[in-house]
Amino acid sequence: MAKNNASVWTSIRFWRRSAAWVTGVAVVLLIFLTFDTMSQIRMGTDKELEQGIKRRIPAPTVINHHIDYKYDEKRGMEVPVIGKKEPFFGKEWSPKEARALLHLGKLTVQAKNCMDCHTLLGNGAYYAPDLTKAWLDPMWEKTMPAMTGKKTKEEAMAEFLMHPGQYRTHARAMPNLKITPKEAMGVVAFLKHMSSIDTNGFPRGFSKVIKEGKTGGTYAK
Amino acid sequence: MLSKTAHLSPSKQLAMNYFRVAIVLFGAQLLFGLLAGLQFLFPDFLYNVLDFSVNRMLHINALVVWMLYAMLGSVYLMLPDETGIDHPVAIGLGKLAFWVLTAAVTVVVLVYLFIQIGPGKESTIWFINEGREYLEAPRWADFGIVVVVLIFYANVFFTYMKGKKTGIMTVMVADLLALAGLYLAGMFYTDNISVDQYWWWWVIHLWVEATWEVFVGTLAAYGLIKVLNAKREIVEMWLWIEVLMLFGSGILGLGHHYFWIGTPEYWWEIGALFSALEPVPLVAMFVHVLYDWGKEQGHVQAEGKRTAIKNGPAIAWISINAFGNFLGAGIWGFFHTLPQVNIYTHGTQFTASHGHLAFFGAYATILIGMMYLGIQESYGIERMKATFKSKMAIVLITFGVVGMTVALTIAGYEQVLVERAELGAGWQAYFTAQNLPWYIQAQVWREIMGVVTFVGFVYLLWDLLTIGKKEAAAE
Amino acid sequence: MGFHMFEPCTDVACNNIFAWLNQGPLTLTIVLHTILILPMFWIYFSEKKKLGK
Ligand code: HEM
Ligand code: HEM
Ligand SMILES: [Fe+2]
Numbered sequence: 115m116a117k118n119n120a121s122v123w124t125s126i127r128f129w130r131r132s133a134a135w136v137t138g139v140a141v142v143l144l145i146f147l148t149f150d151t152m153s154q155i156r157m158g159t160d161k162e163l164e165q166g167i168k169r170r171i172p173a174p175t176v177i178n179h180h181i182d183y184k185y186d187e188k189r190g191m192e193v194p195v196i197g198k199k200e201p202f203f204g205k206e207w208s209p210k211e212a213r214a215l216l217h218l219g220k221l222t223v224q225a226k227n228c229m230d231c232h233t234l235l236g237n238g239a240y241y242a243p244d245l246t247k248a249w250l251d252p253m254w255e256k257t258m259p260a261m262t263g264k265k266t267k268e269e270a271m272a273e274f275l276m277h278p279g280q281y282r283t284h285a286r287a288m289p290n291l292k293i294t295p296k297e298a299m300g301v302v303a304f305l306k307h308m309s310s311i312d313t314n315g316f317p318r319g320f321s322k323v324i325k326e327g328k329t330g331g332t333y334a335k
Numbered sequence: 336m337l338s339k340t341a342h343l344s345p346s347k348q349l350a351m352n353y354f355r356v357a358i359v360l361f362g363a364q365l366l367f368g369l370l371a372g373l374q375f376l377f378p379d380f381l382y383n384v385l386d387f388s389v390n391r392m393l394h395i396n397a398l399v400v401w402m403l404y405a406m407l408g409s410v411y412l413m414l415p416d417e418t419g420i421d422h423p424v425a426i427g428l429g430k431l432a433f434w435v436l437t438a439a440v441t442v443v444v445l446v447y448l449f450i451q452i453g454p455g456k457e458s459t460i461w462f463i464n465e466g467r468e469y470l471e472a473p474r475w476a477d478f479g480i481v482v483v484v485l486i487f488y489a490n491v492f493f494t495y496m497k498g499k500k501t502g503i504m505t506v507m508v509a510d511l512l513a514l515a516g517l518y519l520a521g522m523f524y525t526d527n528i529s530v531d532q533y534w535w536w537w538v539i540h541l542w543v544e545a546t547w548e549v550f551v552g553t554l555a556a557y558g559l560i561k562v563l564n565a566k567r568e569i570v571e572m573w574l575w576i577e578v579l580m581l582f583g584s585g586i587l588g589l590g591h592h593y594f595w596i597g598t599p600e601y602w603w604e605i606g607a608l609f610s611a612l613e614p615v616p617l618v619a620m621f622v623h624v625l626y627d628w629g630k631e632q633g634h635v636q637a638e639g640k641r642t643a644i645k646n647g648p649a650i651a652w653i654s655i656n657a658f659g660n661f662l663g664a665g666i667w668g669f670f671h672t673l674p675q676v677n678i679y680t681h682g683t684q685f686t687a688s689h690g691h692l693a694f695f696g697a698y699a700t701i702l703i704g705m706m707y708l709g710i711q712e713s714y715g716i717e718r719m720k721a722t723f724k725s726k727m728a729i730v731l732i733t734f735g736v737v738g739m740t741v742a743l744t745i746a747g748y749e750q751v752l753v754e755r756a757e758l759g760a761g762w763q764a765y766f767t768a769q770n771l772p773w774y775i776q777a778q779v780w781r782e783i784m785g786v787v788t789f790v791g792f793v794y795l796l797w798d799l800l801t802i803g804k805k806e807a808a809a810e
Numbered sequence: 811m812g813f814h815m816f817e818p819c820t821d822v823a824c825n826n827i828f829a830w831l832n833q834g835p836l837t838l839t840i841v842l843h844t845i846l847i848l849p850m851f852w853i854y855f856s857e858k859k860k861l862g863k
Contacts, residue, residue, distance in 0.1 A: 120861060121861075122854055122857045122858045122861060124572060125572075125857055125861060126502065126568070126571060126572050126575060127857060127860075128853065128854065128857040129572060129575035129576050129579060130502075130575045131853050131857070132575075132579050132850050132853050133575050133576075133578040133579035133582070135849060135850065135853060136579050136582060136583040136846050136847075136850070137578070137579075137582040137583070137586070139845060139846055139849075140582060140583060140586035140587055140846065141586060143587060143842060143845070143846075144586055144587060144589065147587075147605070147828065148533075150599075150826050150827075150828055151533065151593070151598050151599060151602075152530070152533075154598070154599050154822070154823050154826075155527070155529045155530055155533065155597050155598055156527070156530070157526070157527050168822050169822070170529070170597050170598075170599070170822050170823075171527060171529050171597050174526075188820045189820045189821075213526075216526055217526050218455055219455075220526045220528065221455040221456060221457065221459070221460070221524075222454075222455030223455075223466065224455075224459070224460060224464075224465060224466030224467065224524075225452060225453045225454060225455045225456065225459035225460070225463070225464065225466060226452050226455070226466065227388045227389075227392060227451075227452060227464055227466045227471065228388075228466070229466060229467060229468045230387070230388035230389075230391045230392045230466075230468060230471075231386075231387055231388045231391075233682035234528060234532075235528060235529070235532055235595060235596040235597065236595050236596070236681040236682035237468065237532055237535075237592075237596070237682060238468055238682065239387075239388070239391055239468070240682065240683060240684055240686070240687055241371075241374070241375070241387045241388075241391070242765075243760075243761070243762045243765040243766075244682055244760055244765070247760075247761075248762070251761050251762045252761065252763070253761075253762045253763060279383070283766075284766050284769075284770075285378050285379075286378035286766075286769070287378065287379075287382065289382060289383045289386045290383055291452060292452070292454075293455075294454070294455075297454070297455045300455060304528075308528055311528070311529060311597045312597060312822055313595045313596065313597060314594060314595055314598075314600055314603075315595075315678065316594070316595035316678055316681060317678075317755065317759065317760035317761075318678050318679070318755070318759065318760075319759035319760075320759050320760055320761060321758075321759055321760065321761035321763075321764065322759045323757065323758050323759055323764075583846060587842065599821055599822070599823065599828070599829060600821040600829070600832065601821070601828040601829055601831075601832040601838055604832055604836060604838045604839040605838065605839055605842065607839070608836065608839040608843070609839070609842075609843075
């Protein structure tokens with residue numbers, strides 16, 4: 115193509131070189147960004163959690179703590195707040211136990227394919243509620259423990275996950291996924307851990323209206 | 336599509352095999368989509384038997400797999416034309432790979448259907464289901480796919496090295512390497528859900544918004560030369576411009592999936608601006624197709640001939656691709672790509688509406704076009720005109736998918752405004768939106784439009800099976 | 811009005827170049843775009859020189 119009087123704009127070579135350059139640099143930039151992001155989203159250590167050092171993804175032992183999701187003036191969004199210690203399934207979990215429990219939970223979440231009905235961190239399917247902050251959902255404060263006859267949130271969740279068909283709250287029910295009691299504990303640990311992840315304020319205004327006791331919504335019951 | 340391939344070069348025969356499986360899987364995709372859509376309306380339908388998750392998994396896996404099949408088929412179809420070599424260097428191995436892949440896909444589908452889920456152990460990830468949307472295929476199948484793809488790639492690469500090296504094929508060979516390599520990013524397990532999704536998006540996004548798009552660019556370039564006799568220099572220059580813009584925006588556009596998954600705030604800026612530029616190359620691709628069509632038509636008319644088009648259905652599907660890609664990926668993608676919007680739309684029916692129009696517009700269309708090109712060659716037809724059935728397929732499928740997209744967009748708006756903006760997400764907020772009368776109406780329309788799409792598919796299948804014989808006889 | 815074009819980093823971690831650049835109006839993304847586009851001018855002129863010969 116390279117005729118003497120041809121314009122650079124119609125030169126294949128120019129476009130090929132530019133394409134190679136731009137692609138190469140974009141890849142290199144992505145790799146740099148990936149290294150930085152990876153260092154920020156690795157799971158925190160138990161020591162960091164003890165010392166109150168903020169991590170985007172805290173250590174598994176975060177399940178031994180109270181978790182809240184509060185508006186932060188400085189960041190202009192809600193952020194997870196890791197509070198005082200509270201028992202989880204009636205005890206405090208050692209770092210090793212907590213890690214094993216989270217491992218079981220994550221494996222179960224994949225093995226049962228929760229992501230093809232629910233969204234996790236907003237990704238997945240849209241047939242059922244987003245689970246990012248499910249641990250903090252107001253329904254788990256009183257309604258569900260009462261319905262399942264359990265004293266604590268975690269026990270109610272585990273019971274629901276094992277027998278969702280028995281505790282229908284809507285016409286669209288969750289099916290029985292043959293989750294064992296051990297797996298259910300793992301899944302609840304996974305959900306509690308996920309609710310402590312700093313998601314840059316997603317979901318925004320989580321359950322605010324319902325928590326404040328306003329029903330809201332044109333058709334809300 | 337059934338017979339008449341004996342005289343084709345071995346590479347093209349293999350291409351037709353890939354197309355045959357692809358079209359069957361496309362049908363399966365639609366059937367499972369209809370079942371999943373029905374469950375939105377009648378939640379107890381097949382409850383605890385074939386749950387929504389199973390239908391959806393089959394729906395989207397059949398989607399990805401039929402597209403990959405049709406992509407491999409398209410490469411085997413263009414390989415002889417672009418390299419000048421009829422016998423890819425290891426065609427025997429290539430054929431074997433096809434049968435191995437097809438057997439593996441069959442086993443995976445049977446396991447999805449009849450075993451569905453497993454206990455929370457590594458063995459489930461290895462043998463039943465990996466539980467990561469789109470990448471549900473168990474680990475053993477991942478490794479099988481890697482081996483098959485290596486064989487395929489070796490065939491393409493060494494044939495390319497041996498033959499002539501066109502610009503189209505150069506882009507194709509480089510792009511395929513990236514496409515195959517990215518699959519590896521989705522092949523490991525981690526307890527950390529944020530790290531999990533970080534790499535998951537490398538596969539999903541860098542496939543559909545970078546490597547697959549460039550793949551489609553090469554197919555369109557090849558198709559325009561085949562169907563319209565477009566001038567190679569011009570087509571190849573456009574192709575490099577498209578590569579430049581697609582990779583320049585698409586690679587860092589990945590950031591639009593890193594707004595809320597635990598990743599740092601700086602991704603807001605990167606994801607927003609780079610992905611906002613992603614529609615630009617899609618406009619360019621649209622302009623390019625129309626420009627070439629008009630130009631070549633002008634040439635032949637000057638020569639006193641009636642039409643430049645050598646394959647009616649193929650050019651129709653390629654044009655729908657050009658527009659559908661721009662509309663589904665470009666416009667519908669742009670709708671929700673800024674973090675200010677995405678914080679509300681993230682993970683709603685809005686996403687589903689975009690997913691449908693984008694996958695259809697950008698990929699289904701052009702791959703169907705490639706199938707028509709394959710048939711034309713199988714029957715040695717000089718000029719293949721669209722039949723009544725081709726036209727019915729085009730109209731019904733396109734109308735159906737656009738209808739589904741509009742319905743889901745409306746459902747998405749309702750969900751975004753009520754569940755997210757008004758009530759702030761959560762379990763009750765979610766169902767408040769799901770039970771809104773207008774939301775339910777939209778879901779009904781999605782299902783109706785799904786049926787329209789399916790009827791169109793029946794016409795498509797029927798046409799693919801008969802058009803070759805009919806048009807060959809007409810000539 | 812609590813609004814500034816320059817916002818000090820409030821992210822969880824600020825000790826990295828990307829978070830630091832992220833504090834001005836679109837500065838981070840403009841920098842990255844510039845790194846990508848600017849050298850294309852050089853490619854342009856080098857091709858022009860070659861074509862002129
Ligand atoms: C042919 C190209 C494309 C295809 C096939 C495609 C497909 C998809 C699919 C299937 C999803 C949902 C993923 C999931 O299941 O979680 C998605 C998400 C998304 N896409 Fe695309 N897309 C394409 C191009 C684009 C473009 C060009 C843009 C932006 C301009 C874009 C913006 C987005 C965004 C922001 C999301 C995230 C939605 C959310 O937050 O829920 N896409 N895309
Ligand atoms: C018979 C017509 C179809 C019906 C009834 C249908 C139905 C569905 C349903 C119910 C879902 C699940 C959405 C959710 O999680 O809420 C889905 C997902 C999906 N479908 Fe379809 N579908 C059809 C055709 C297609 C076609 C033709 C394509 C593309 C070529 C497609 C691509 C997708 C994709 C990419 C997803 C995942 C979307 C996401 O995660 O955002 N579907 N479909
Ligand atoms: Fe994307």
